Amino acid sequence: MAIETSFTGKTALVTGAASGIGAACARWLDKQGIGRLVLVDRDAEGLSALPLSCEIERHAGDVSDPAFWQKLEGDLGKIDHAVINAGIADGATIRDASFDHWRRIMAVNLDGAFLSLQVAMRTMGSGGSVVMLGSVSGVKPMAGASAYSASKAGLIHLAKIAALEGAPDGIRVNVIAPGGVDTAIWDDNPDFTKMVEDMGREQALAAMASATPSGRFASAEEIAQSIGFLLSDAAGNITGAVLASDGGFSL
Structure with missing residues (x-):
């Protein structure tokens, strides 16, 4: 079966869609013949810049805000697919992390994932598929990423519960757990920024990927x-x- 037959005329929700993996998913689904894309991100300008050919609904908002989802849910109509991708990353050890740091990461990565998933499953009704963006750090403990890793581990378990609850209604829920991905999320990391200043972006990425078997x-x-x-x-x-x-990082 050709994959594109899965999406023709269907509707997909993508959060964190203005850049990186979310934007790549929107472009991929557009190429597969998706009928309608509902795109969510705090970056309204980035959402507007996406060149897509299908029907598009762009919603600028904070995925961790229940009021945003309450307002959006009533206007969504039926959703067939959802990519729950919105997330932020920041590093701090347990000893050094402030509670504000902890809550900021959890609010977007876990609270936002829960709210997005809840609305997606409600609007799917009977039948549908969801993919949630986890991380290899939610499977393999990584020092210095306490809040981020914990948020992604929680997301993975949430997805498994959703898979059990959704199965009777024909709703599938899975997780993709990337390792290092070349996206703009690294640009807010001060250590990476310093590496880019010293050696350039390509070499900085290569240096960071040296611990990955694929290189x-x-x-x-x-x-x-x-x-x-x-x-x-x-x-x-x-x-x-x-x-x-x-790339084998979790081996």
Whole structure:
């Protein structure tokens, strides 16, 4: 079965869609013939800049805000697929992290994922597929990323519960767990910024990827293709799974 037959005329929700993996997913789904995309991000300008050919609804808002989802849910109509991708990353050890740091990461990565998932499953009704953006750090403990890793571990368990609850209604829920991905999320990391100043972006990425068996970071487009597979009818018997796309980092 050709994957594109899974999406023709369907509607997909993508959060964190203005850049990186979310934008790559929107572009991929557009190429597969998706009928309608509902795109969510805090970055209204980034959402507007996405060149897509399908019907598009752009919603600028904070995924961790229940009022945003309450307002949006009434206007969504039926959703067939959802990519719950919105997230932020920041590093701090348990000893050094402030509670504000902890709550900021949890609010977007876990609270936002819960609210997005809740609305997606409600609007799917009977039948549908969801992919949630986890991380290899939610599977493999990583020092210095306490809040981020904990948020992604919580997201993975949330997705498995959703897979159990959604199964009677034909709703599949899976997780993609990337390792290093070349996206703008690194640009807010002061250590990476310093590396870029010293050696350039390509060499900085290569240096960071040296601990990965494949020796490289993935592109956002590669991750989008894996997400597309999990969303599609080709993965119709897969639910509650965590697919690592990490170049072997978790081995």
